[in-house]
Amino acid sequence: MEELSIIKVGGKVVEEAESLKKLLDDFSGVAGKKILVHGGGRSATALAAKLGIETKMVDGRRITDAPMLEVVTMVYGGLVNKNIVAGLQARKVNAIGLTGADMNVVVSDKRAKGNIDYGFVGDIRAVDANALDSLLSAGTIPVIAPLSHDGKGSMLNINADTMASTVAVALASKYKVNLVFCFELLGVMKDVNDPSSVINEITPSEYEKLKQDGVIEGGMIPKLDNSFEALRKGVSLVRITSANDFSRGDCGTALRL
């Protein structure tokens, strides 16, 4: 099976010019077919604050009311996505920026109101792997924003890690998919303040123990849940690593079932 690299890059990296430049240099050098999925949560929070809109996160998901949906659509679908596309074009990578609404690549259902009303947050219903594959086969490089739509005219906000792992699973029937989550730390660490404490490999049972012990918490929990789910559903390799050296095959934390 042909290999496909799916690289997800998060908030802090896309927000800072220097780290974004390095990431785009490295991404440009990745051989073969590839997709970039980006976040931008910090940039959305910053613009919302400028507009006097308060940010509320619950379990790593942004409460997305109508004014916040306008902010995230502008920031993820516009500013962040187009900065990345322009940066890749400057490096002779023929990138095409997409939200889930474009070519109908990712359709979602607005999350039902439970104890918490997340507003315009989507749960992914379907990914059109054929549409994405047609772009890859045409030699274009999809750059996917964490936005979807409901098929009825409304955009919906999607956690970027979930977007990356769901797209990876959808393409796993066509490719040997290598999914890499890049962020600002070196990997999953025993102590987030100690750079020498990167854990090389984590299995589901080790993950449960690390969670219980409070070693893994916050945003790392949905990232690892998404990662193990992707492995169970056919993705070949998942790694969590620093945006600075993600192109080295052995860095960061590899996940194993």
Ligand SMILES: Nc1ncnc2c1ncn2[C@@H]1O[C@H](COP(=O)(O)OP(=O)(O)O)[C@@H](O)[C@H]1O
């Ligand atoms: N054991 C751990 N190792 C590394 N990061 C951890 C760990 N436990 C919690 N974290 C937190 O998880 C965060 C990454 O999750 P998140 O902010 O959602 O990522 P992203 O930048 O990709 O959006 C890190 O910045 C760190 O604060």
Ligand SMILES: CC(=O)N[C@@H](CCC(=O)OP(=O)(O)O)C(=O)O
């Ligand atoms: C529903 C939901 O929470 N969506 C996320 C999408 C952006 C994101 O995930 O960005 P990072 O990868 O930079 O954190 C949000 O609005 O924050």
